[in-house]
Amino acid sequence: MAATCSWKLDKETGQDALIVKFSNGHVKKAEELDFQLYKHSDDDNPRKKTRRIVVAESDRLPYAGSNFGAGSLQCNNLCRYFVGVLDKETMQMKVHTAQLFNMLPVIPGESAQNEDTKQPETHREKVDALIEAFGTTKQKRALSSRRLNEVGNETLQQAVALAATNVINQKGVEALRNEVVETEAQTDTALFLPPCNTEADKAEDVYPFDQLLSPNEFDALKDVGAKMAALTPEDLQKMRAENCPQTVLRHLELLPKEDTARDRQSRCIWYLSFLLKVSSQKRLTFKFGIEDGCPKIINNKVLRNFTVESFHNGSLRNTLSTSMRMKLAAHCLALLLHMGDQKANLTILHRDIRISDVRMLEVAKAMGLTLSRQSAHSREEVGTQEEHRMASLVLPLVHYDRRIERRKRKRMN
Incomplete structure (x- = not known):
């Protein structure tokens, strides 16, 4: 007969268990990794006191994961996780609350480059940089064409915004609202039928x-x-x-x-x-x-x-x-x-x-x-x-032809 065990929630430690997931593969020698946990220094701010960063260092690359920001797992906000530790002598399992961390490799030099700019490079920008350095002539031509289109769209948006600002300054908000009301009144009545x-x-x-x-x-x-x-x-x-x-x-x-x-x-x-x-x-x-x-x-x-x-x-x-x-x-x-x-x-x-x-x-x-x-x-x-x-209302329904008014032509003297 198989042995049974009981479990209870561990409230003594008061800390969550940490479950790490490496994004670039499986770790063969986990015992050789040096893990460190960092928490936010502001314990009074309710939004920052729960922020944690896990760092794992190996011989080849360091890894980092956090429970906040773009690199964090959204499942931490939607689900609650538990980890059970079974004591084989007493056959009792202690259950700890847990958090999941997505461990990403930290490439030397990349973080220093991102610190100089206010926003980190996106995946598209990184691919464009690779095309500029190692891409074929066809890829470079396509990249140049796409960038020219982006510049053209941005210029068009700026021109439209400037024109709209000028119209608002000249006519005023009230006059524009009256024009919108008149335009709505001229809209096809069939759109508002039951x-x-x-x-x-x-x-x-x-x-x-x-x-x-x-x-x-x-x-x-x-x-x-x-x-x-x-x-x-x-x-x-x-x-x-x-x-x-x-x-x-x-x-x-x-x-x-x-x-x-x-x-x-x-x-x-x-x-x-x-x-x-x-x-x-x-x-x-x-x-x-x-x-x-x-x-x-x-x-x-x-x-x-x-x-x-x-x-x-x-x-x-x-x-x-x-x-x-x-x-x-x-x-x-x-x-x-x-x-x-x-x-x-x-x-x-x-x-x-x-x-x-x-x-x-x-x-x-x-x-x-x-x-x-x-x-x-x-x-x-x-x-x-x-x-x-x-x-x-008589069946069949009557279909009325809309009359289009024609302006009278002015006579030339």
Whole structure:
């Protein structure tokens, strides 16, 4: 029967066992190597007090290894190693914590050369030096060509940096930001449309509801949706006096009586009102929506999908650019299609989301919606009629040709 042994952690010495690995081969006579251990003199600095250097000297070459710097093994930071020493008399194994050192040969003269320069030579620089000394004509020609390309790239980068500095000094940061916003507004609207399934057989599957609100996000709107469903006519009158978005008020007045449909519609109405509130902001913070009881998953979704991150004085900002407002309009329009039997009022939506009527039509055309006109009561003058733009999703989707405006030529006198 084989003998058994027990092991225990050795806490008496308080020092780690050292495991060395030679990078250039195996050591045949390890007992002839003279090992020395050096530790950092600054014991108070928590980053330097654990630094160790192991030096091994032989008849041919000295070796050195450290647990910090570029030559150290990264596994020391990711794993913890132990070494067990078995006492055959007591059959007990003492376990010591260990560190691994990668022993590299120290070539005489190389370290002195590196001390003269601030940074040690890289592998590429060493190979280039060998090519210059012992390379063939073809290798030297290739080396010269590569160095010329590097000089050309560096010169180009310096020229670009100088040109950018001059433009910033001449126009200023604010003017450049305005140009960026205008450029974003001219970008193709299709890049900011919600996910679309062009091969869908049903109209409600073209812009899937799950892509607008995931099941987890829809479940998070349960409490705030219940508050929307419980609003009284007096509450609606108060909201109307506070200039609540007309799109939200119209859907609140037409809430269905059936419980399941009412619950689903009220959640969508609250989410729509939150998106419209976001569209009126220029800059959003992580605390935005807390007063309204906005779920954290919804707030993170809006910050991630409808804002642009930028740094200002060391802090992170979430701004709502013109392009993001267009994306927000497309998202609201797709949500309204699900809320209104695949029909939506573009005139009221563009007023609530504060974009022009032309841009609202561009979004609707990019989504492939069918456009029409409908008479409605004016909100400014009681008893008068006004014409509203309506959009409906009808299969197949409509493909609109983009008109390219041509400048008129000036007549030569």
